[in-house]
Amino acid sequence: MSSDTAPRRRAAVVGLGARARLFVEALSGPYADRIELAGFCDVNAHRMAVHNDWITADHPGRPPLPAYGAEDFELMLRRERIDLVVVCSVDRTHDHYIVAALEAGCDVVTEKPMTTDAERARRILDTRRRTGREIRVAFNYRYNPVHSTVRELLAAGEIGEVGSVHFEWLLDLRHGADYFRRWHREKANSGGLMVHKATHHFDLVNWWLGSRPETVFAQGGLFFYGDEAGRRRGLARPYRRAHGSPAADGDPFALRLADSPVLSALYLDGEREDGYHRDQNVFGPGVTIEDDMAVLVRYASGATLTYHLTAYAPWEGYRIAFNGSEGRLELLVEESTWSPRGTRDGVTGPVLHGAETDARAGRTELLLRRFWERPRELKVATGEGGHGGGDVRMLADLFGERAEDPLGRAADATDGARSLVTGLAANRSFETGLPVRARELMDV
Numbered sequence: 001m002s003s004d005t006a007p008r009r010r011a012a013v014v015g016l017g018a019r020a021r022l023f024v025e026a027l028s029g030p031y032a033d034r035i036e037l038a039g040f041c042d043v044n045a046h047r048m049a050v051h052n053d054w055i056t057a058d059h060p061g062r063p064p065l066p067a068y069g070a071e072d073f074e075l076m077l078r079r080e081r082i083d084l085v086v087v088c089s090v091d092r093t094h095d096h097y098i099v100a101a102l103e104a105g106c107d108v109v110t111e112k113p114m115t116t117d118a119e120r121a122r123r124i125l126d127t128r129r130r131t132g133r134e135i136r137v138a139f140n141y142r143y144n145p146v147h148s149t150v151r152e153l154l155a156a157g158e159i160g161e162v163g164s165v166h167f168e169w170l171l172d173l174r175h176g177a178d179y180f181r182r183w184h185r186e187k188a189n190s191g192g193l194m195v196h197k198a199t200h201h202f203d204l205v206n207w208w209l210g211s212r213p214e215t216v217f218a219q220g221g222l223f224f225y226g227d228e229a230g231r232r233r234g235l236a237r238p239y240r241r242a243h244g245s246p247a248a249d250g251d252p253f254a255l256r257l258a259d260s261p262v263l264s265a266l267y268l269d270g271e272r273e274d275g276y277h278r279d280q281n282v283f284g285p286g287v288t289i290e291d292d293m294a295v296l297v298r299y300a301s302g303a304t305l306t307y308h309l310t311a312y313a314p315w316e317g318y319r320i321a322f323n324g325s326e327g328r329l330e331l332l333v334e335e336s337t338w339s340p341r342g343t344r345d346g347v348t349g350p351v352l353h354g355a356e357t358d359a360r361a362g363r364t365e366l367l368l369r370r371f372w373e374r375p376r377e378l379k380v381a382t383g384e385g386g387h388g389g390g391d392v393r394m395l396a397d398l399f400g401e402r403a404e405d406p407l408g409r410a411a412d413a414t415d416g417a418r419s420l421v422t423g424l425a426a427n428r429s430f431e432t433g434l435p436v437r438a439r440e441l442m443d444v
Contacts, residue, residue: 012039015089016047031399039080046270077104095120107134113199114416116191118441137416142409143393159324166321173339176311180225180282192289194423203419211301216425217435220293224312230283242279255279327370334362417444
């Protein structure tokens with residue numbers, strides 16, 4: 001049956017925070033002829049109403065979508081005849097919605113990370129095998145053109161067999177701090193940055209190398225954020241959350257929700273329902289995640305990875321180098337060259353990593369250094385939109401016509417689990433001080 005005559009699939013989005021807007025706009029706009037957005041589900045009715053208002057503003061005359069509370073998720077699947085569920089909820093709840101959707105006969109697209117621990121991941125994998133339904137993990141960085149070029153070069157043997165990878169990721173004082181203001185600051189919610197953030201990066205390495213992690217050793221801690229570090233460096237201010245707190249005035253780390261129409265609508269105006277504060281003090285109590293982490297990984301291919309994530313850097317971006325038997329490939333991406341003081345610099349939405357570039361964006365440089373040859377810079381055109389054009393390409397792959405992709409960018413539940421293994425093993429290594437065999441956690 002052609003796409004012109006095939007009935008539209010019916011989709012629902014669960015978890016209507018800021019990140020969900022990417023999927024809601026795609027499903028209510030460019031992919032509406034293929035997929036009918038048919039329902040919302042969230043713990044907070046106000047946030048669902050905000051998304052409905054945005055849809056109406058973009059598509060006048062369109063009626064609001066049915067909105068269901070979290071306790072009525074399975075009722076929504078039945079009543080609205082849902083075929084596809086997009087999961088954007090708090091990380092620790094992903095498995096609940098994924099498993100329920102699969103058992104109801106739905107396919108799933110889930111934001112990364114797929115889940116937050118090995119037990120939840122095994123439950124997802126078992127349910128997928130039992131039901132035969134599809135899970136896609138939204139690893140948009142696979143679709144960034146420069147990352148695709150890296151995969152092509154490695155697969156073509158441009159530097160021979162890869163022996164080691166050096167990978168440094170820096171979060172600047174605006175983006176890095178944001179993880180310590182919101183629910184991500186509690187490891188029980190997010191798995192920490194080794195899971196919530198670095199799952200992106202570990203997935204890239206798995207994909208680039210075409211391999212899986214075997215052994216992980218890691219060291220990490222809370223160096224910059226949190227109450228103890230804030231007191232020690234004189235950065236602490238006596239407030240729990242910034243809104244309405246005179247003590248937050250002049251604090252460059254305070255987030256002013258009222259200054260952002262998007263954050264104000266979604267979170268400040270929605271506090272009366274769930275009491276969630278999106279603007280907590282990054283130097284306040286209650287932070288249980290790390291902000292400085294070093295990881296050493298050995299892969300089944302024999303290659304090693306040295307990885308470092310810093311969440312308090314003056315600039316944002318990453319450096320990656322691959323050492324091979326015939327040369328070296330180096331990538332530098334400067335997503336921001338510096339961080340302005342405070343958060344009033346024209347921000348209209350959430351702080352999203354890889355969002356569209358602004359005046360502080362730096363350069364992207366890809367160098368191929370083959371043995372006995374002069375270095376060669378490879379120019380790669382980046383696309384428009386978030387994550388270097390990765391978001392647009394990912395959405396087309398998730399919701400558009402399926403096309404053959406020799407790069408294998410589509411990520412399934414196995415990829416989601418393999419991306420988790422490194423971060424979960426790193427978290428265990430933080431606790432024990434010992435190396436961890438990946439298969440002790442999950443055999444994927």
